[in-house]
Amino acid sequence: MKHAIAVLSIVLFVLAMSLLLTVAGGLYIPSISVRPLAELYLNTTYNPWNREFTALSPEGVTAIVWDYRGLDTVFETTVFYLAIIASIAIARGIRKYSALPGKELGLSLIVRTVTRITTTLIVAVAISIALHGHLTPGGGFQGGATAAVAPLLILVAFSHYFLLKRGVSKDLMLVIRSLGLAGIGIVAIATYLVAVASGLPGFVLQNQPKPLSPVNLPAYLGGQLISGTLWFFNIFEFFAVMAGFTIVFLLLAIPERIARGGGEK
């Protein structure tokens, strides 16, 4: 009875909302102009004639993520960091372990061969997504999440012990992730440190010169556009996200026998 009422209320909710939207659908047509804030972002994301406000990144989304609203992203990285730390805390108490001897591990030869090929491709695409984040759609988050698929595939196709034998352990990934996060922190204050060293006013998370502070990180490196801090942020975020997800996948793939038994003494 209770269940039937629940289902009925959900159906009524959906029907009421759809009726509302059938009316609203005629009214809700996107405007031909965007909001003034978006207009500002689009006008200044790559604008060599407006050097005081531009982010010098042709990709509007990355410019917002790491330049205009960089502080938001730093705190979102903190949330990500905490989620991974909480996962590790839950899985604590599992000691070292190794494979049972004389046991065939992993999937069939066909799957393993295909995984060898696709893993390479995935990592290559992920790195290209991360490195071109300021030029084309992409960036550190997307590249890192794509790269984390590679260890997941290896875990499924080759087993956990294949990665452990090659040194891809939770501790190594923790080190990589911490280095990535430290790199983000250093890049965030890099412009400020440059400004302090040269006796000029400077901002934290500053990318290109601003009206009050003329310092900036170079926008071009060897003739290639790197958009100042954006390129470095993307690289470090790539490592932080990739290693963070790999840690969780490694912990999730621990066999039940070991997770329940607490590992080898």
Place this chain on the structure above:
Amino acid sequence: MIDPVTYMLTLIILCMVVNLGIALYGIFFRPSLVKKIIAVTILGDTANTFAIMLGYRRWLSPEKPSIPPVLLNYANATKEALAEFSARAVDPLPQALVLTAIVIGLAVTLFLVFLTLQIHRLYGTTDVREIRKLRG
């Protein structure tokens, strides 16, 4: 005669609301924690889609559709090209917010999966009605 744009928009919003209903049903009325997590991801994705849709802009004309907020030919951009870019590109702000929300959502989902796995290891069930009865 119904306008096709209005029809498609209504269809999209309707699908999102149905998704929302399914997600809320899953969160509130499915006893299994695994199904609750799946419903939470559906809810999150629906919210993200809605945020992206808010940033869309109408086409200038059928020959000039909206473009992504990416300036392709940046090396030899002119002021005219920039003006056209900012007249046609969609709002990049919701996309930037959704981008981080997806990765954070994935991390939080993995944390929830961990919690559920640990509950299953300790209690042998993921049914919230069973877990409530257990002590310790």
